[in-house]
Amino acid sequence: MALNTATQFAIGGVVLAAVAFLVFSSPDEGVLEYVYVDKVVASPDDYGEREFKVHGNVVEDSLRQDEAGDYHFVIEYKGKRLKVVYTDLLPDTFMEGGEVVMTGRLKDGDTLHSKEMTAKCPSKYEEEPGAPAKQS
Numbered sequence: 421m422a423l424n425t426a427t428q429f430a431i432g433g434v435v436l437a438a439v440a441f442l443v444f445s446s447p448d449e450g451v452l453e454y455v456y457v458d459k460v461v462a463s464p465d466d467y468g469e470r471e472f473k474v475h476g477n478v479v480e481d482s483l484r485q486d487e488a489g490d491y492h493f494v495i496e497y498k499g500k501r502l503k504v505v506y507t508d509l510l511p512d513t514f515m516e517g518g519e520v521v522m523t524g525r526l527k528d529g530d531t532l533h534s535k536e537m538t539a540k541c542p543s544k545y546e547e548e549p550g551a552p553a554k555q556s
Contacts, residue, residue, distance in 0.1 A: 452523065457497035460526065467526045474524075474532060476502065480516045495520060495532075503531040513541035 423431070457476035460467060476495030483493040491506040493516075504522060514520070514537070524534030 457495055457502045458500040460502055461500040464526055464529045469525055471523065471525050473521055474502065475519070475521045477519055478514070478516050483516055495522070505531060505533050506537060507533070507535045508537070511537060511539045514539040
C-alpha cells in the first residue's frame, strides 16, 4: 500500500518537528563542558554553580586531608592554579604531579568542589628500562 504525497509530507513534518523539539528543548542537559584549569581561572564567572569537568596536573606537596576526611589540593595547567576540595576516596592512580580530570562545581569563585575524579597513570605508558628503542 503506497502513501500519497500529502501523507508522506505529513509524516516527514511530524518527524522533523519531533527532532527539532528534542534538540532545542534541552541542548545542554547531560553534557558536561570539558576545560583546562587556565580557562577556568581566566573566567570563573562563566562557570558559576554549574557542573563541569576540568583537567590539570596536581601540584607537588599540595595534598592535605582535613578532619572531615575531605582532600584539599591544587591543580594547574599553563601556570594557572585552581584549588580543589575532593570528597571521595582518592583513586589508586592518583599521585602528586600526575594528571587528573575532576568533575565538580566552582564555589567562591576559586575552589572546585568535586566528588568524581579520573587520575591518569603515566607509568602505564612509559617504556620499561632496558626495552629496545622503537625504530622509525
